[in-house]
Amino acid sequence: MRVAQTQAGLIGQTDLVKIPSLSRLTGCDIYLKCEFQNPGGSVKDRAALQMVTDAIDSGELRPGMTIVEGTAGNTGIGLAIVAKAFGLEMLAVMPDDQAKEKEMMIALHGGTLKTVPPCPFKDDNHFYHTARRLAQERPDYWWANQFENLSNYKAHYCHTGPEIWQQLGGKLDIFVSVAGTGGTIAGNSRYFKEQSDKVEVWSVDPDGSGIYAYLKTGEYQSQGSSITEGIGIMRLVENFKQAKIDYAIKLPDVDLICIARYVLQQDGMLLGSSTALNVAGALFAALQRGPGKTLVTFACDLGERSASKLYNQAYLEKKGLSVEKTIDELVREYQSGSAGERIVSVNP
Secondary structure, three states: OOOOOOHHHHOOOOOEEEOHHHHHHHOOEEEEEEHHHOOOOEOHHHHHHHHHHHHHHHOOOOOOOEEEEEOOOHHHHHHHHHHHHOOOEEEEEEEOOOOHHHHHHHHHOOOEEEEEOOOOOOOOOOHHHHHHHHHHHOOOEEEOOOOOOOHHHHHHHHHHHHHHHHHOOOOOOEEEEOOOOOHHHHHHHHHHHHHOOOOEEEEEEEOOOOHHHHHHHOOOOOOOOOOOOOOOOOOOOHHHHOOOOOEEEEEOHHHHHHHHHHHHHHHOOOOOHHHHHHHHHHHHHHHHHOOOOEEEEEEOEOHHHHOOOOOOHHHHHHOOOOOOOOHHHHHHHHHOHHHHHHOEEOOO
């Protein structure tokens, strides 16, 4: 039990929980790292804390300054909480098509929110470029730059990975993770590989992201789109460069919708969209590798942050995602001979 002096002191040391239904289905132990237990409700709290404390230690970030960051939501919430703990201000730049739950949380935690229309990264009005410009215009602004700032990766290499390794007593066969900035998969994968090169690292990508194509062909290409938020990259960034990945797969939204509903019905676990994609990837890897394995992935954030999309039938119908897939269909699909053809073996 901890006694913290600020909310920032509660970040990290989250629990692991087994997913009973999927563990029974596969004969494996499939665990979730409960990152929703962080005070900001997501794994991004870890990167927020590390980026801010490293910047304070280096002298880049000083009392009275404002943190500026482009975010899909969760990093903005985490930075708003950390900013308050250190007597700083927070300005989040966010696409205006993200879940309204996240916009509300940034404001409730004292952050200032600027929303911009969604657009391709090459457009100067993209939320990333907007945040960078705003930070460059004033000397009392500091740009967190979560994609290129290696304090993001460091948070997981120094803290999250060691926590998981200790919790499992070093018994880990497969680590599965999505990538948004790449910091989570990079820091954890590098730590696990240093403990044992037998740990398999699986990257799971949604439609609309180019990571799967990059790991397969060396070029960023995407097809379709996804209801997940803040997941997927269309360019090579410094944090993702640190990742040690063995295998990559890409899964469609219908799979994560199936997983989210099944786990909610069977286990009472409310998964966010990013978490559901992680869990679908873990199910795929477990079925491919066979029983007896120990797998871990992330519960990235609070499931209720996906209420307006993943658990909104009208929204899903509008997106053409109303056709349901059963868990039996999903398991047969992941066990089929053709499923192996979807796996990219990544050249180190």
